[in-house]
Amino acid sequence: MKIIETERMILRSLTINDAKDVFEWAGDPIVNRYMPYPLHENVHQTEEWISTLGDKNEFAFSLKDTGKVIGSGSITYRAEYKAYELGYNLNRKFWGKGYATEAAKAMIQWAYQVLSAHDFFARHANANKASGNVIIKCGFQFDKYGQYSRYDGSEMFEASYYTLHLE
Numbered sequence: 001m002k003i004i005e006t007e008r009m010i011l012r013s014l015t016i017n018d019a020k021d022v023f024e025w026a027g028d029p030i031v032n033r034y035m036p037y038p039l040h041e042n043v044h045q046t047e048e049w050i051s052t053l054g055d056k057n058e059f060a061f062s063l064k065d066t067g068k069v070i071g072s073g074s075i076t077y078r079a080e081y082k083a084y085e086l087g088y089n090l091n092r093k094f095w096g097k098g099y100a101t102e103a104a105k106a107m108i109q110w111a112y113q114v115l116s117a118h119d120f121f122a123r124h125a126n127a128n129k130a131s132g133n134v135i136i137k138c139g140f141q142f143d144k145y146g147q148y149s150r151y152d153g154s155e156m157f158e159a160s161y162y163t164l165h166l167e
């Protein structure tokens with residue numbers, strides 16, 4: 001069982017029962033603006049996505065006080081970088097309250113302790129200042145400028161890449 005406890009959240013695997021909560025952000029074009037995955041058109045698409053996750057390290061961010069799932073994040077090994085990539089997105093109603101930083105820090109610590117991960121990277125579209133702030137608050141250092149594109153190739157983003165090494 002993958003469970004991480006933070007001050008205000010429980011981070012755990014996503015289940016099909018979370019689909020309605022997840023669709024609140026996965027179907028929101030503003031949240032999706034700089035994400036590589038396509039905007040979800042309906043909750044069934046969200047259910048399908050959740051059903052593909054298997055044992056991937058994709059965590060639901062569930063509020064301790066209500067149980068509501070307000071976002072999700074991932075820690076994914078990328079062989080080409082020899083490092084674990086950090087990713088996250090959050091329901092817009094819950095932005096600006098420190099949740100992404102709290103969850104991201106906890107996922108990094110979890111990966112360090114449980115996966116023996118020492119090297120991490122993260123990237124954000126240059127226009128996506130909020131994500132850049134989360135990355136910096138997690139202790140990452142700027143590495144280089146680059147680009148990434150949406151999975152369907154419809155858009156390319158100018159981006160900044162960061163690395164974090166934990167001894």
Ligand SMILES: CC(C)(COP(=O)(O)OP(=O)(O)OC[C@H]1O[C@@H](n2cnc3c(N)ncnc32)[C@H](O)[C@@H]1OP(=O)(O)O)[C@@H](O)C(=O)NCCC(=O)NCCS
Pocket residue numbers: 030031032034035088089090091094095096097098099100101102123124125128129130131133134137
């Ligand atoms: C990026 C995202 C996850 C940040 O979530 P969040 O919970 O609002 O972030 P936090 O509250 O932890 O904020 C982290 C820092 O960024 C700052 N910040 C938040 N929104 C900001 C914005 N729109 N512009 C600039 N800074 C912002 C916060 O003030 C905070 O810094 P501070 O503690 O010094 O004040 C959220 O905006 C989101 O889901 N965006 C869409 C999806 C996305 O872009 N994911 C990342 C792809 S790389």
